[in-house]
Amino acid sequence: MSAGGPKILVVEDEASQLELLAYNLGVEGYEVFKAETGEEGLLILEEQDIDLVLLDWMLPQTSGLEVCRQVKRNKATKNIPVIMLTARGEEDDKIRGLDIGADDYVVKPYSIKELMARVRVGLRSTAGQMGADLLVYHGLSMDLVQHKVALADQVIPLGPLEFKLLRVFLEAPGRVWSRDQLLDRVWGDNLNVDTRTVDVHIGRLRKALAKVSDVDFVRTVRGFGYSLDTSA
Ligand code: CA
Numbered sequence: 001m002s003a004g005g006p007k008i009l010v011v012e013d014e015a016s017q018l019e020l021l022a023y024n025l026g027v028e029g030y031e032v033f034k035a036e037t038g039e040e041g042l043l044i045l046e047e048q049d050i051d052l053v054l055l056d057w058m059l060p061q062t063s064g065l066e067v068c069r070q071v072k073r074n075k076a077t078k079n080i081p082v083i084m085l086t087a088r089g090e091e092d093d094k095i096r097g098l099d100i101g102a103d104d105y106v107v108k109p110y111s112i113k114e115l116m117a118r119v120r121v122g123l124r125s126t127a128g129q130m131g132a133d134l135l136v137y138h139g140l141s142m143d144l145v146q147h148k149v150a151l152a153d154q155v156i157p158l159g160p161l162e163f164k165l166l167r168v169f170l171e172a173p174g175r176v177w178s179r180d181q182l183l184d185r186v187w188g189d190n191l192n193v194d195t196r197t198v199d200v201h202i203g204r205l206r207k208a209l210a211k212v213s214d215v216d217f218v219r220t221v222r223g224f225g226y227s228l229d230t231s232a
Helices: 015-027 038-047 064-073 091-099 112-127 160-171 179-187 195-210
Strands: 007-011 031-035 052-056 082-086 104-107 134-137 140-143 148-151 176-178 218-221 225-228
Touching: 007 015, 007 038, 015 031, 015 112, 031 038, 038 052, 038 064, 052 064, 052 112, 064 082, 082 112, 104 112, 134 160, 140 160, 160 179, 160 195, 160 225, 176 179, 179 195, 179 225, 195 218, 195 225
Parallel strands: 007 031, 007 052, 052 082, 082 104
Antiparallel strands: 134 140, 140 148, 176 225, 218 225
């Protein structure tokens, strides 16, 4: 274990899974803390300066959902990204997990490579935050208290859905979101919208940003979705 890297807490009751995750995270240079129960995990969160949590949904006693809720309710831990690990097809779980503030969601069986990529994105999203109330990316800033978006000093007027979309993007720059994921995060429980709606509001967001900047902030990922990415 190489100390000094970001600290990752893994909460998983299946010993083989726990070891597999710990091993791979160690290889990537992270300092890994292991917990087999939610209680143990919460204790470690109190004692250590954890940078990201990988949290199994199905745990004995305190469930992953409850652990996540407690992490997000606590001022000291609420900005720590939580990636939930869950069984295939539990869509209701996914929505509930995102509702209570889980930052990401990975379905088992996951590929280790994919999971490591998500961990990197999760860590980057906190590094990009200048305090929880201000999100910044390449000169673009979102003030969550004043509900204001600006590029340099120029304020960009946005509709409420465009604001929410941009917020999702700014919380994880570079991460690629599928239309379904954006629907979940921005429209939530509203089942009367379909993925074309996402395209419409992405279009409006682009238009608003294009008025103040030549940089194209929103990248279209063909066949998948969108990402906040100026490098394209
Ligand atoms: Ca489990």
